[in-house]
Amino acid sequence: MLELSDIEAWRSFASEQRSKGRRVGLVPTMGALHEGHVSLFRAARETSDVVLATIFVNPRQFQDSSDLDSYPRTPDRDRELALACGVDCLISPTLEAMWPDFPAPTPTTVTLGQLGEVFEGAGRPGHFDGVASVVAKLFVITGACRAYFGEKDFQQLTVIRRLVRDLGFDVEVVAQPIVRDDDGLALSSRNVLLSPDGHRQALGFSRALRRVAKEPRSADAQRETLRGVLEGAGVEVAYAEVVDPLTLVPSRDGEAGERRALVAGFVEGVRLLDNGPVQLVGR
Ligand code: AMP
Numbered sequence: 001m002l003e004l005s006d007i008e009a010w011r012s013f014a015s016e017q018r019s020k021g022r023r024v025g026l027v028p029t030m031g032a033l034h035e036g037h038v039s040l041f042r043a044a045r046e047t048s049d050v051v052l053a054t055i056f057v058n059p060r061q062f063q064d065s066s067d068l069d070s071y072p073r074t075p076d077r078d079r080e081l082a083l084a085c086g087v088d089c090l091i092s093p094t095l096e097a098m099w100p101d102f103p104a105p106t107p108t109t110v111t112l113g114q115l116g117e118v119f120e121g122a123g124r125p126g127h128f129d130g131v132a133s134v135v136a137k138l139f140v141i142t143g144a145c146r147a148y149f150g151e152k153d154f155q156q157l158t159v160i161r162r163l164v165r166d167l168g169f170d171v172e173v174v175a176q177p178i179v180r181d182d183d184g185l186a187l188s189s190r191n192v193l194l195s196p197d198g199h200r201q202a203l204g205f206s207r208a209l210r211r212v213a214k215e216p217r218s219a220d221a222q223r224e225t226l227r228g229v230l231e232g233a234g235v236e237v238a239y240a241e242v243v244d245p246l247t248l249v250p251s252r253d254g255e256a257g258e259r260r261a262l263v264a265g266f267v268e269g270v271r272l273l274d275n276g277p278v279q280l281v282g283r
Helices: 007-019 035-047 065-070 075-084 127-142 154-167 189-193 196-214 219-232
Strands: 002-004 024-029 050-055 089-091 145-150 171-176 236-243 257-267 270-280
Touching: 002 007, 007 024, 007 050, 007 089, 007 127, 024 035, 024 127, 035 050, 035 075, 035 145, 035 171, 050 075, 075 089, 127 145, 127 154, 145 154, 154 171, 154 257, 189 196, 189 270, 196 219, 196 257, 196 270, 219 236, 219 257, 219 270, 236 270
Parallel strands: 002 089, 024 050, 024 145, 050 089, 145 171
Antiparallel strands: 236 257, 257 270
16 A cells, blocks of 8 residues: 655656546545445445545644544554555645645635535534535545545535536545444544443434434424434434435425435534434425
């Protein structure tokens, strides 16, 4: 496995692969790798010819410096896991290379408007602008590729699809389903910050999603169920919504069909999020 940190070496590696007729697969991550990331590596291994993975804890998508400082970092384990999953090139760009002006913002940046201001973006101004800006830079450096993202971060996936469409990147976005532990908790690098009690409380997320997936009801009734199960589990709810999966516009009561339930909240001060399909019936 080739390991790179230099942007020019990364750009030339990707373009050399394409010149040999190989299809480049890109898996962007923030490290602290787990089975969720592994599922993206596997998908890339199966459907692309050469797999590039990036590890960069992007400070521009953290609003809170203590959240950034406490974000888990496990570089040695990440290297082993990437190697075991058949990653061909592991790229860990430096902060100076990605954001040379940091902590000052770069003058050129991607802004999203409304889509970046709701849900994960509400109360975290600039979060999705930071995500979209870093992903745009990864896409520009890598060039034409397939890029693999998890449905775990559903809003992020929506933002990235929009980014590709609006700015015309030569990138095919491939979405992978959420990987969960045996209890149902969606895998997240942040889960290591939970105590065993916190882990039990966090199971409220998947329990709430299972409830609304099982029984078709009205949008308002599903929202109430989500919130009720989460609060009952002791989660400090940030939001519990039912939305159109393509636009993230909240569903009106009386709409029918398959929508997406988005849930987020705090357990022991750790921000967790999850999502899943939900069936709506008109009243
Ligand atoms: P992160 O390192 O948290 O930025 O995540 C990198 C990529 O892995 C993103 O596309 C995430 O959506 C994806 N991912 C994280 N957790 C999971 C999971 N439990 N299942 C599937 N994909 C995941």
